[in-house]
Amino acid sequence: MKDKVIVLILVIIMLLNFFDVITDISLGVPMWHVFSESLIVIVSGFGALLLVKDIRSRTLNTVRLKQELVVSDDKLRNISQEMKNARHAYSHVIHGQFEQWHLTLSEQEIAMLLLKGLSFKEISSVRNTKDKTVRQQASVIYSKANVEGRHEFAAWFLEDFMA
Incomplete structure (x- = not known):
């Protein structure tokens, strides 16, 4: 103008x-x-x-x-x-792996929240449970997945994407 x-x-x-x-x-x-x-x-x-x-x-x-x-x-x-389709497909892959590890539904929920990066305190708040319960269930998840802890657990799902 x-x-x-x-x-x-x-x-x-x-x-x-x-x-x-x-x-x-x-x-x-x-x-x-x-x-x-x-x-x-x-x-x-x-x-x-x-x-x-x-x-x-x-x-x-x-x-x-x-x-x-x-x-x-x-x-x-x-x-x-x-991306939505890929996330949906990857979610199925993750849940398939959870079933191979024979995780219970409760353990699967906690495992997914761990993968999303929530702390034990946040997970206990979301699930209305005690922090100690979440820690114990996380230990069982790590044991069933044959990993040492949270970082190795998350890396298990990401390592195939890294070249």
Whole structure:
């Protein structure tokens, strides 16, 4: 908007000076004065043209960027859906492994909360149990999974993703 106002001002300056040059020529004003005002007309017109060209270029660029943004949003939605599908599939894999380890439903719930990164205190709060109960169940989970602790337990599920 500001650029369009500047273009309008330059065009007005150009037109006013153009009519002033014509008047000065008809009145016999010295040529150096006519030349200097003609130069103002030319520079104003050239500036207006450059500004119009720049506005047009930025407008086309904005349109292109908006189109790219729409395409990117579509790709992101598709990726998000792919991520949801992958998480769902991975969740099935995790639960399948829990069943191979013969974890009880309670142990499976705790194991999943451990994988999500919750502390024993947070898990006990979520499950309305004592902290000691969660610790004991976590020890049973680690034993059934044949791992030493929480970090090795989480790593068991992530190591295949690391190259």
